[in-house]
Amino acid sequence: MxxxxxxxxxxxxxxxxxxxxxxxxxxxxxxxxxxxxxxxxxxxxxxxxxxxxxxxxxxxxxxxxxxxxxxxxxxxxxxxxxxxPEDDLTIAADRRAAARIAADRARAASEAFRRDGADWDEMRALELPSPAIEAALLAQVEAHFGAGRLGRIADIGTGTGRLLELLAPRAEALLGLDASREMLALARARLGERGIANASVRLADMYRLPLPDGGFDAATLQMVLHYAEDPAAALAEAARLLRPEGLLLVVDLAPHVRAELLSGFAHRWPGFDDAAMAGWMGAAGCAPLPPVTLDGPLPVKLWPARRLAVPVVALPEPALTF
Structure with missing residues (x-):
């Protein structure tokens, strides 16, 4: 009590x-x-x-x-x-002042990015088919969970928070995680401007997320893994957050020959193939589902996976006999 x-x-x-x-x-x-x-x-x-x-x-x-x-x-x-009461004058005045703060945040964040010359909207910069990618992602969510409302979703490498906005109508709570304070400023401004109250953002390293095991129904990584030094470790950490039967969704580039992306955009990997992704997901305790290919100037894929109730345990190496 x-x-x-x-x-x-x-x-x-x-x-x-x-x-x-x-x-x-x-x-x-x-x-x-x-x-x-x-x-x-x-x-x-x-x-x-x-x-x-x-x-x-x-x-x-x-x-x-x-x-x-x-x-x-x-x-x-x-x-x-x-x-x-919705018509309380003090609360209404606070909300108007908060809306002005949110608008100021958005302007400050956008001006900082323009001043520093950073191209923070990578989907747009690479001319990727954003509407098709978002439609495919929502289709996977509906196929896995049905038309009902989701519980909690973690968006790892949330960037400007677009996925939080997209999934907010379907979820009870969303958490965006990113290692960039500038990105979080943009995401926070987006959420505030659109009045999205069931989503929040947090500074975090994708290899060491400050969250408990099994606390989320779904985890997403959109255009994140190609920056990762260790994609397998990033996927294992994302899978750790999922409850049994939870959904892991990875959107990223398939193998390509655009070498300038490794230098100009600081990509660490020139895309991923299905075999590598399936191996990493399996090692993380997830069952890979059929990937979805999306056409565009660059090959894009969506790799879904289902969190297993019992983690996969690697078999011991057989003893060698001579």
Whole structure:
């Protein structure tokens, strides 16, 4: 009973309830929350500390900033927020201020990328058939899970967060993971501008994801593996996140002869063939499903796989006799 009472006490204060309402719609850092609520940083930091200690918010460090958002299991917080009247003037004003913050984020992130000359939209830069790729990915999700709503999805190497936006209507919760703070800024701006409240992003290394085993229904890696030094290890880490019968979806280039991609785009691999992908997936405890080929200027494939209930155990090497 005490944890429940602690959460109720933590939420029973106007500023803290406003903070919960804001962080339920996206992740914000302290300076952004100060700007939205018009309160001092020491005051808000104290409120945030109480909410984190009660388990109503989670704290996500990212470089010099720390972002706050509702954790996936914050059912009590969501229940309380559902009782807030939609026409509450204070909450409505907070949401308008948060929308301005989201727009400022998008402008700042886009300007930084233009200034640094980085081409962050690789699908567009390589003229890949984005609509066909997205349609194929959604078809795999529907084939695996049916028309019902999904639970949790992890998008590894989320980039600008386009997959989070695409899958948000089908999922209860989505988490985008990326090692680039700049990409996360773009993804966070996308989610905020579109009002996608069931998705969040987090700084993470795809070889050491700070997440428990078996906590997700699906994991996606779109145009990520060709940057990986060790694709097998990246796939094994993605598979670790999946519950039994969970879906692993990999979208990447098939073998090609475009050598300039290795230098100009810093690709580590000139595409992947079906045999290599099937071997890595099998070693990660997944059963490969038939791949899907997508036509375009570069060969693109979608490799789906199903997480096995019992991981595959390698057989011992036979003893040599002479």
């Amino acid at each position: 005490e944890p429940l009472l602690a959460q109720l006490r933590a939420a029973a204060e106007p500023t803290r309830l406003r903070l919960l309402a804001l962080c339920a719609r996206g992740a914000f850092c302290v300076t952004e929350l100060c700007a939205i609520l018009g309160q001092s940083q020491p005051r808000l930091s104290r409120h945030l500390k109480l909410l984190v200690e009660a388990g109503l918010l989670e704290r996500l460090p990212e470089g010099a900033n720390v972002y706050f958002q509702l954790p996936p299991d914050a059912d009590l917080a969501r229940l309380m927020l559902a009782r807030l």
